[in-house]
Amino acid sequence: MQKLSVLVAVTFLSPLALGVTPLFIGPEQVTDGGVPIDVGYYGAPAMYDWNLDGAKDLILGQFTEGKIRLYENKGTDQAPEFDGYTFFQSGGNDITLPYG
Numbered sequence: 001m002q003k004l005s006v007l008v009a010v011t012f013l014s015p016l017a018l019g020v021t022p023l024f025i026g027p028e029q030v031t032d033g034g035v036p037i038d039v040g041y042y043g044a045p046a047m048y049d050w051n052l053d054g055a056k057d058l059i060l061g062q063f064t065e066g067k068i069r070l071y072e073n074k075g076t077d078q079a080p081e082f083d084g085y086t087f088f089q090s091g092g093n094d095i096t097l098p099y100g
């Protein structure tokens with residue numbers, strides 16, 4: 001019942017229900033130092049303020065080698081900027097997860 005209430009609320013508060021034409025913009029590729037980030041296929045991105053500086057960082061699982069990249073956000077949540085990445089480590093070694 002709670003899901004139905006949320007669905008009804010979202011439906012009636014949607015831009016179309018309010019008579020407002022929604023504005024969609026095209027996808028924007030996330031870049032690192034101006035270069036599109038590419039981890040091959042099956043990338044698993046998440047945004048989380050890993051270093052607790054107030055700006056969400058990009059945590060990105062990569063299929064190849066099963067490693068996890070951390071891109072620290074040097075900008076803001078509204079205008080993120082990345083400049084390189086590090087791999088998540090444990091005991092001085094890159095953490096790897098099963099892949100393939």
Ligand SMILES: [Ca+2]
Pocket residue numbers: 048049050051052053054055056057072073
């Ligand atoms: Ca951060």
